[in-house]
Amino acid sequence: MKIGFIGLGIMGKPMAKNLLKAGYSLVVNDINKEAVAEVVASGATEAASAKEVAQQSDVVITMLPNSPHVQTVVLGEGGVIEGAKEGLIVVDMSSISPIVSREVAAELVKKGVVMLDAPVSGGEPKAIDGTLAIMVGGPGETFKVVEPILQVMGSSVTLVGEIGSGNTTKLANQIMVAANIAGMSEALVLATKANVDPEKVFKAIRGGLAGSTVLDAKAPLVLEGNFKPGFRIDLHIKDLQNAIDTASSVKTPTPISNSVIEMMRALSSDGKGSDDHGGLVQWYEKEAGIKVRK
């Protein structure tokens, strides 16, 4: 089975390399020629366009920044759809709007092409280790065909529902992470401003109902003022905007996401968009005029 891989960024490049290591035959494309050269050196072949990738593949994986890139690369001029033969499977692993996932899939199906949306969670280290969490939407029989491929890249691969469900699940994930980071930040800045050692607060409460993966992973970094990414604030803004847009389309409220995206936008305007999302605490620190430090 020949796999096409389009999008060799921070996430896509190690994912493609893991597929090569697992013995899959890969044809790749990216606008970044350096990344292409690196993956070709690992055993892939290059195609000149998304269309040519599709012509040579049984399964095309796309790993792109956001919805418009997926629309262009899959449906645009010289895109996947132009090179697709009937029976091709497209697995879009980008984190995009589930509405766009459904729209792109609906266009592909007219050419006999089935699409899955399969966004990932875990960031660059887990992309390198092949231990991503992969949330998949689409038909069960198509999922079964590509499941072994996905398991090369992820340690948890879950079919959650029909097309778009993967991205909806990813958005649910990102809403919870945003809320947990904001709650932690609000609490630690209040404690610090009220003259209580934030490290003692962290240690006193982490074992109780306030405990979370975010608290364990991010509080120690907040206490050091270490906001090296990790997962960038600008990417979390993108995900929250997709969540808010999706919520708007299905008419459900998102007051917490609305609050957090405002804080993140203010930080991005302040030049901190490339900080880790744990750096959200800096919004509170600036407002309160103190820093959370041990």
Added chain:
Amino acid sequence: MKIGFIGLGIMGKPMAKNLLKAGYSLVVNDINKEAVAEVVASGATEAASAKEVAQQSDVVITMLPNSPHVQTVVLGEGGVIEGAKEGLIVVDMSSISPIVSREVAAELVKKGVVMLDAPVSGGEPKAIDGTLAIMVGGPGETFKVVEPILQVMGSSVTLVGEIGSGNTTKLANQIMVAANIAGMSEALVLATKANVDPEKVFKAIRGGLAGSTVLDAKAPLVLEGNFKPGFRIDLHIKDLQNAIDTASSVKTPTPISNSVIEMMRALSSDGKGSDDHGGLVQWYEKEAGIKVRK
């Protein structure tokens, strides 16, 4: 060492009984005569007022609903302060405003009485089991004196700082719990409204960065529509109000707490104030016109 115990409610009664079981001599007082009779039957003696409790005690523990009750019982007519001899230790285990903790302690110190604030986390089951998390503020030497008493009631007893720090830590805890419940609710209602099975979302993401004690403890109840308390929404409103008041006094922002308290107040007005705080999801469900169910 003779211990006075004032406030035999849902939390105070099992805490007092655990002290009796551990062999401490207890003198108790409460306006609820039934609760007093039950604890007296377990071996305590009754005193007619807070003043009389203080007259007979080396350490007085108070476990009361909120700040005004502590002010009245400790500083009011017939209160602890009237019966206190120099050297008495007051341990207020109520969850109240840290500002009020400091004010009450400042009055007591004029009579040679040292106060600790030592609010708890964990709810009725952990009060019964003696496994509460206890967050303590006050002088280290006083903490050392009462630490063995606190360890009868809690499995985690942490001195976090000076007087008021216990309640500040508790408020930090409650802010994080509120944020995590709201994030979970916002995410699960969005997923449900977007036609994705919320149970599959829960299972797909609980092991990643969105994971939390709140998610593991509350999502299964949300999926069953089970909002039996647990910890009541009306009590969480009290805690968030204390957090917001404290934040206001030290000039730090609380946008997430402000959002969540609004949702909780709306639910309380709707007759749901006695539901578990996991029932916050009902605010989203009502707005979105659906229910999160498996």
